[in-house]
Amino acid sequence: MNIIVKNNKFASYLLVTIILLVCCSDASKVNILHGTWFGEDEQFIIIITFQSDSKCNLSLSDKKSGSNQIIEGRYYLDYNKKPIPLTIKNIPQLNNALHTILEFVEDDYIRISYFSSHLKLRPIAFLKGNSITLMKANNNINGKDNSNELF
Numbered sequence: 001m002n003i004i005v006k007n008n009k010f011a012s013y014l015l016v017t018i019i020l021l022v023c024c025s026d027a028s029k030v031n032i033l034h035g036t037w038f039g040e041d042e043q044f045i046i047i048i049t050f051q052s053d054s055k056c057n058l059s060l061s062d063k064k065s066g067s068n069q070i071i072e073g074r075y076y077l078d079y080n081k082k083p084i085p086l087t088i089k090n091i092p093q094l095n096n097a098l099h100t101i102l103e104f105v106e107d108d109y110i111r112i113s114y115f116s117s118h119l120k121l122r123p124i125a126f127l128k129g130n131s132i133t134l135m136k137a138n139n140n141i142n143g144k145d146n147s148n149e150l151f
Contacts, residue, residue, distance in 0.1 A: 032107055033077075037134035046132060048112075050075060056088060058098075071098070085122065086112070101126070108136040 036049045045061040058071040073091040077084055083101040091097065098115040099122035105111050113123040113131045123130055 032104070033110070036137040037110060038137060039132050039134040041132050044132075046134065048134065058088070069093070073098075077102075083113075083124075083126065087119070088115075105133060110134050110136075 031052075033050050034052050036047060038045070038047045040046065040063075043063060045059075045063065047059040049057045054074050054076070056073060056075045058073075059068060060071070061068045071088070071091055071093050073088040076087045076089065083103045086100050086102050087097055088099075089097040094117075096117045097119070098117060099119050100113045100115045101123050102110050102112045103126070111126060111131050111133050113126060116122045
């Protein structure tokens with residue numbers, strides 16, 4: 001009887017621990033990432049779409065020259081690390097992968113660091129001037145849907 005009570009206590013603690021880990025980890029944000037995100041800095045307008053099949057599209061528009069570059073590839077994330085490493089591979093437009101980090105600021109905002117073409121040069125922290133905050137499209141801000149206003 002004592003063994004059963006101890007096993008039930010252990011099972012209860014284990015269940016609570018698992019629930020806390022799942023609820024408090026960024027892995028629960030996998031589906032939140034799916035969709036289109038946009039933002040801008042002094043030089044670029046950035047629009048990135050993360051699809052549920054791990055494909056993504058990245059559009060970089062240079063404000064000064066007016067040029068636009070669209071990059072397509074497959075994205076890989078490791079939610080077990082902080083900040084979350086993001087790699088885009090299999091990019092037909094480039095001969096290399098792109099590496100960066102991201103973090104969820106809120107459910108509708110992410111911060112993403114500038115991309116590196118070398119894995120070893122991927123940023124490991126967000127520093128002043130090396131990142132941009134992106135807002136999720138289809139945000140309902142002030143009662144207004146912004147999905148048609150991506151710049």
